[in-house]
Amino acid sequence: MISLKTFLLALLVLLTAQVVRAQDKTKTKVKGPTTEQFQMKTSAVCDMCKTRLEKALAYEKGVQEATLDVPTQMLTVAYRPDKTSAAVLRTAVQRTGYDADDQPAEPRAYDRLPDCCKKTNAVHSDGAK
Template sequence: MKFLLALPLFALLSFSPNAQAQTAPATAAKTGNVATAQFKTSAVCDMCKARLEKSLAYEKGVQSATLDVPSKVLTVTYRPDKTTPANLRTAVQKTGYDADELTADARAYNRLPDCCKKTNTVHTDAH
């Protein structure tokens, strides 16, 4: 009876080193080829930070996105074989923010909360 209980445990222990050895190379391949891009944005608050970082997280090839609110600089770490800085700028625009010299998508900008809109422009209600 003890033998039957020990057999599954022995089988589990004998296979676990092989499983670990097979998954290790995949992790190393992911971290090998990365690039970083920085964009000046029109973001103004912590809600902007959360919105931009979340939006960029869904972009193909993006590994991380961090917005420094005081400087309005978005730093994106990405895989150059999956995306380009131009694609990342477009993603920022489609979220409703300026990206370097490119202005925000108007429809996306209009959907932003008031606190996330540029303070130096005048907005009128068309209601």
Template sequence: MMKSLVLGLLLAGNLLGFSDEPKIVKVKTSAICEMCKARIEKNLGFSKGVKDANLDLNDKVVTVTYDPGKTSEEKILQTISKTGYDANLVPADPKGYDKLPSCCKKDSKMKHH
């Protein structure tokens, strides 16, 4: 009887998402500058389930901490793509890319600091 009660509580906890530990994913992007960093982090911050996003411009990798019960790695990649940037093997969404300032586009000839 006690075993089934404990098993039932564990199952209920899993279904309600109590046992979901935050996950971390690292995504290679096509970000170039501080404006890119701000744009990607802001859009990820508005995404349901994303707890933290930090883009390192030196290696162009954004580290995202998220709740796997509310979002997925695939959704995170899609958010970055829709923002106008490549996300690992997912290419930038053309509509999002077209909205980027010219200095933030991959083929920009501008110097970035």
């Protein structure tokens, strides 16, 4: 009877070890796609534009980071390509009221911008086009 108990105990320990090993294998995570980065030329002209654009893009799905360099008007966006695309992000910039590369801003969004953010403002007409 003692050998039967020993055998059953050993069998139980062996089965438990197999279950633990099987659970460890299912916990391995598969790495997702990496972050991509792209740049686009905008019509942003001031620090208020910088804040507005960076905030708007922060709410876009898949965006990891957005940074506008005001003097060059270049917007750099780090994003997850499995969540969004460059075309979607350009549209988001246009919906915010700014040109995105060669695509013009949505007129209604542009009209809602503060005067200092409009590219036609006399203050900006010399440097930004």
